[in-house]
Amino acid sequence: MGLESALGNGFLTTKMDTLVNWARSNAAWPMPMGLACCAIEMMAFAGPRYDAARFGSEVMRFSPRQADVMIVAGWCTYKMSHAIRRIWDQMPDPKWCIAMGACASTGGMHRCYGVVQGVDNFLPVDAYISGCPPRPDAVLHALMKIQDKIKTEHSVMLDS
Amino acid sequence: MSLNLSETLQKTVDSLSKNFSESLIEVYQSSGDTFIRIEADSLLKVTKYLKEELHYVYLSDIFGIDRYTSEERFEVVYNLLSLKSQTRVFIKVRCEEENPELDSVVPVWKSAGWNEREVFDMFGVHFRNHPDLRRIFLPEDFEYYPLRKEFPLLGIPGSIELPSTTPESE
Numbered sequence: 539m540g541l542e543s544a545l546g547n548g549f550l551t552t553k554m555d556t557l558v559n560w561a562r563s564n565a566a567w568p569m570p571m572g573l574a575c576c577a578i579e580m581m582a583f584a585g586p587r588y589d590a591a592r593f594g595s596e597v598m599r600f601s602p603r604q605a606d607v608m609i610v611a612g613w614c615t616y617k618m619s620h621a622i623r624r625i626w627d628q629m630p631d632p633k634w635c636i637a638m639g640a641c642a643s644t645g646g647m648h649r650c651y652g653v654v655q656g657v658d659n660f661l662p663v664d665a666y667i668s669g670c671p672p673r674p675d676a677v678l679h680a681l682m683k684i685q686d687k688i689k690t691e692h693s694v695m696l697d698s
Numbered sequence: 699m700s701l702n703l704s705e706t707l708q709k710t711v712d713s714l715s716k717n718f719s720e721s722l723i724e725v726y727q728s729s730g731d732t733f734i735r736i737e738a739d740s741l742l743k744v745t746k747y748l749k750e751e752l753h754y755v756y757l758s759d760i761f762g763i764d765r766y767t768s769e770e771r772f773e774v775v776y777n778l779l780s781l782k783s784q785t786r787v788f789i790k791v792r793c794e795e796e797n798p799e800l801d802s803v804v805p806v807w808k809s810a811g812w813n814e815r816e817v818f819d820m821f822g823v824h825f826r827n828h829p830d831l832r833r834i835f836l837p838e839d840f841e842y843y844p845l846r847k848e849f850p851l852l853g854i855p856g857s858i859e860l861p862s863t864t865p866e867s868e
Contacts, residue, residue, distance in 0.1 A: 616858040623861035651844050651853025652835075660860050 555693050562606075562632070563688035564594035566681065569605030569629060571622060574612025576639040576671040583674040593681055602628040607684060609677070610657045613641035613648045623660050634687070636680050637663045640670045701725065706783040707732050710752055718744055733775075735790040742801045745776065745789065749806050754778040754787065757803070760813035762821040766847035771795035772823050776803065793823060802828040820845035 568590070570580055584590050584598055591597075599605040602625045614622060626635070637657050640646035643666040645655035657663060664687060665680040703711060714734065715722050721740035726733050736744050748754040756779040763773040770792035779786050793800055802825035803810045814825045815834040822843035825831055833840065837858060842849055 616860065620861045623863070649851060651849070651851070651858075654860065655852070660863055 555691075559689050559691055562691075563685040566593075566595050566606045566634065566684060566688070567597060567599045567604060568595050568681075569602055569608040569625070570598045570600070571608055571610045571625070572612060573610070573614055573618065574641065576611035576642070579671045579674055580609055580611045580638065580677060583677040588674040588678060590678065590681065593678065593685065595681060602626070603630060605629055606632070607634045607636060607681070608661075609636045609638050610642045610661070610663075611638040611671075613646065614654045614657050615652050616654055619654050619657075619660055622657070626661055632688075632691075634664045634684050635661050636665045636667065636677070636684065637661075638667045638677060638680070639672055640668065643668070646670060701727055701732075703727075703732065704785065706780070706785045707787065710748075710785070710787060713752065714744065714747075717747065731786065731788060733788045733790055735792070738791040738793055738800055741789075741791050742803065742806070745778075745803050745806045748778060748787075748789070752780065753782040754780045756781055757807040757809055757813070758786075760803075760810060760817055762817040762823060762845065764821060764845065764847050765792075772798045772821055774800060774817060774823060798823045799826060800824070801826050802831075804829060819843070822846065 568584070570577065570584075572580055582588055584595075595607070602608075606629070608626055608629065610622065626633075635657075637643045641648055641653075642657050643663075645653055647670075649655070654660070665683050667676050667680045669676055701711075711725055711732075711734070718736070718740060721737040721744065723735040723737065725735075757776065758779050759777040761775050761777075763775065765771055765773055771794065773790055773792050776789040777786070778789060791800060798821075800823060802814055804814070804825075804827070811829060812834060814828055815830075815832060817823050818825065818828075818831055819833045819835050820843060832838065836844070840857060842854060842857065844853065
């Protein structure tokens with residue numbers, strides 16, 4: 539800590555990676571992909587009682603170009619999967635994905651020909667949440683897991 | 699089996715057996731509802747009579763049944779409601795496994811169009827003279843009928859396309 543004392547108050551030294559990862563992990567704005575009843579719990583997760591803004595997920599962004607984390611909340615049909623993948627492709631890198639609830643993770647109780655048995659069939663999912671539907675605390679937990687993941691990312695130089 | 703019919707339902711059954719005695723197969727009750735099974739070739743005549751003479755103006759629903767391994771495998775049920783007397787009656791017809799085909803009731807109830815498309819989509823029963831018999835839920839090029847008993851629970855792998863996991867630009 540020699541350098542700070544030489545530069546005086548108002549300065550600190552850190553690695554670029556640490557700084558960028560700190561900034562990214564505390565500004566993960568969700569893209570709500572609310573497909574079914576899980577979306578109601580997702581609203582509670584964003585609302586004042588559970589308050590995702592405490593973790594830097596300040597606002598739900600309904601535009602994929604302004605979002606970092608896609609929360610797939612609910613069961614996904616084959617027909618819907620094309621729209622979801624299209625929105626996912628429009629999100630700028632780096633991006634993360636949460637499969638919220640039993641249906642998005644595995645198909646859940648919708649064990650039939652029309653429902654995709656887990657959105658990881660066409661999306662790179664980072665965090666799975668169990669529950670039907672999961673409590674908002676569980677969504678916060680998944681968000682914190684994603685924050686941990688962002689903080690341990692490899693060098694930002696690899697992104698380019 | 700003795701039937702316990704209300705006055706209006708008794709009138710319905712009586713006038714059907716009077717006018718269409720040769721096409722009436724059976725009348726029975728189950729769970730408080732009345733079912734009338736008729737010959738498939740007289741479907742249009744009977745439904746037209748039910749609507750125009752007995753005021754069953756409202757077609758609530760049409761659905762299919764797969765009686766797998768039975769003779770005359772497919773059954774189509776018409777759920778009719780009379781708004782005048784508040785009575786409900788179910789009309790049933792059966793058709794063969796090979797080339798299942800029935801007359802469309804669109805000339806009687808125009809609303810039957812989408813219901814019949816659903817039965818066609820799920821069971822593969824064709825409706826003669828239907829104005830627009832296409833699949834209603836599944837993709838046009840889907841080759842199977844998912845509510846038939848032999849169709850596997852999770853479908854045929856690869857029969858419905860998933861999106862590409864590589865973005866188009868790359």
